[in-house]
Structures are given as C-alpha cells and as structure tokens.
Amino acid sequence: MVSLYDQTALEALRKRLRLDPRVIRKVRSIFLRSFAGSVQALESVPEANRPDLAEAVRFHELELAESRHSVRDGASKLLFKTRDGQSIESVILRIATGRSSVCVSSQTGCAAGCLFCATGRLKGVRNLTTAEILDQVVxxxxxxxxxxxxxxxxxxxxxxxxxxxxxNLFTALRQLEGADGFHLSGRHLLVSTLGIPDAISRLSRGFPGVGLAVSLHSARQEMRDTLMPLTRRWPLAELRQAILERNKSGQPVMIEILMLDGMTDTPADLVALTEWLSGLAVHVNLIPYNPPFGAGEAAIKGSSESTVSAFLAGLKKAGFKATRRYSLGSDIGAACGQLAQR
Ligand code: SF4
Incomplete structure (x- = not known):
C-alpha cells in the first residue's frame, strides 16, 4: 500500500492506475485540508476510481490508542501507536476564540536528555517518518x-x-506549507529547538516564514549545560549568531525560559539574559515548570509566582516583549516537559 503522505509513491501509483492527476489532488485536499476523513475523501472522486484507491492507499500511519481530556482546560492528549509498536503523543490545545493548535512529536523519545523533561528519559529513540509526523496533524x-x-x-x-x-521535519514542513498539501501559512507553524545553530540557519534559508522558538532557559553557559547536557556542543555565542541571522529575514524568535527556583530565575540570571538578548529581535516566553510525575525530580523546583512576576517585569523594564506561558493539560501529563509519562 502507498501512504497518502508519500507524494512520490502516490504519483507512481497514479500513473500505474492511469488516474487523472485531479483525482489524487482532490483526495489529498479533502483529507489534509478539510480533515473530513478517508471515507469522505474517497467519496469526493468518481465512483469508478474508488475501489482502486481504497485498496492501494493507506490514509493513516498511526493508530489512535487513547485520548485523554483535561478537566481543567481545553487540552487533550492523543496517544498513538506506530506501525512498529512504539508509543508517541500529541497534544491538542483549544483556546476560547476557537482557533486551535496541535503540538506534534518528531521522535519517539529524545536523546538530548534534558534534566527537567520526561521525554528525555525514554530509551530506544527513533525518528518519526514524515508520514507519522503529518498523521498527528490530520x-x-x-x-x-x-x-x-x-x-x-x-x-x-x-x-x-x-x-x-x-x-523528515523539512519534508513535513514542505507539505504543511505547500499548496498541494495542507496549505498552512508559515505564520501558523512553529519549530521549537534546544538551539542547534547550523540547523537554525538551514531552517532560516529553507523556511523563512516558519516560526522558530529556542529553549534557551539560561544565558549562563554553565547552567544551560547542566540543564541540557547536549548544549555543551554549541556555545551560546554561536547560538546568538544564528538568531541574529534569522532576525535579518524580518522574523523575531521566541526565546523560552523555564522558570526554575534558584537555577534560572535569580537577579544574576535576569542580568545575563538581558545582556545576551540585547540587539536581538525576540519575544521572551517564561514557562512555569511542570514537575514530571514520579520520583527523583526533587532537585528541581519551579519558581514561585512572585518570582516569575518580578522576572517578567524586569524583562519588560529592559525593553523586551515578554509573556508568561500558561501551560495547558498539566492534569493529564500533556503540559510542556511532561510528554511520555504514563
Ligand atoms: S526538553 Fe525537548 S530537547 Fe530536551 S529532552 Fe525534552 S524533548 Fe528532548
């Protein structure tokens, strides 16, 4: 069977079945843009073509194993099984205006092993295919x-x-932006990274319209390396240069700071951060810490409400756009840093 997300294989199938190109375009459009499901996508094409397509095309890559809904806010966690039996999660975030977002996974775990993140503790990490990434969106x-x-x-x-x-990220972004795919504006797409300078430059060149968020957490190299051991490879100066280049395309960058008691929220942290950000076009987002369920995390504590407010005020006073993130879904293990918990 051919995946609906695999455009090369689909084109080969189309030729083999001698289908009008409009048939494939129609099926993909109903499935990827209207989110109307496979039955309706097939019903949108001439009756004669339906049996062949139904037999040859695989619409979904993931099995939806479970959905959990927050009783506190508009978040739902979707738990998927991949075809090789791995578990991955996505989060739907609903806001009152009716505009909704999905937070998608790109790997089955994460080799970065950040101190504060449940995902970083999973073993046997593999990359998700483009189809697995896009099926979370669908x-x-x-x-x-x-x-x-x-x-x-x-x-x-x-x-x-x-x-x-x-x-696979870049192939997925091409389909998300493409007129022959989901046709979403880059303004509605955001990639969040721990900050790999070369890759940021490649994203800036290939996808200038797509938003970028950098998990900085600390502008002090030593603390940043403690929280995110992998970042030792990329000194803060290199990261700053990549953000500066990105700014040249007219795009501000979201800077994420996880608010940790005594680790990222002290007056010295504020000074280091404002100095490091000086001259960059950024929006700073302060993220409250969502403790993973389970033992062994006592060394890390979230900042108090008053400390977060004072830090936010300090950033604004220094002239930066700054907001506090209200993470949704913490009661279902769907908030930032909690994914992959059972
Ligand atoms: S915070 Fe992000 S980069 Fe770090 S371990 Fe978790 S998923 Fe990986």
Missing amino acids: RAGEALAGEGRRLRNVVFMGMGEPFHNED
Missing part, C-alpha cells in the same frame, strides 16, 4: 473538525528534538 484536525473547530496552528514542541530529525 488526527488532531479530524478530532477538532468533529467539534466544529478548525485546526489553525502546528507547533513542533512534542516529543523529540525536531532538528535531530531534520530531513
């Missing part, structure tokens, strides 16, 4: 369409470091 889109909502934003903030799966 599944979320279908769930939202069933509620009369429209999926608006796709953010790569789920399990994995997206740039460790760069080829």
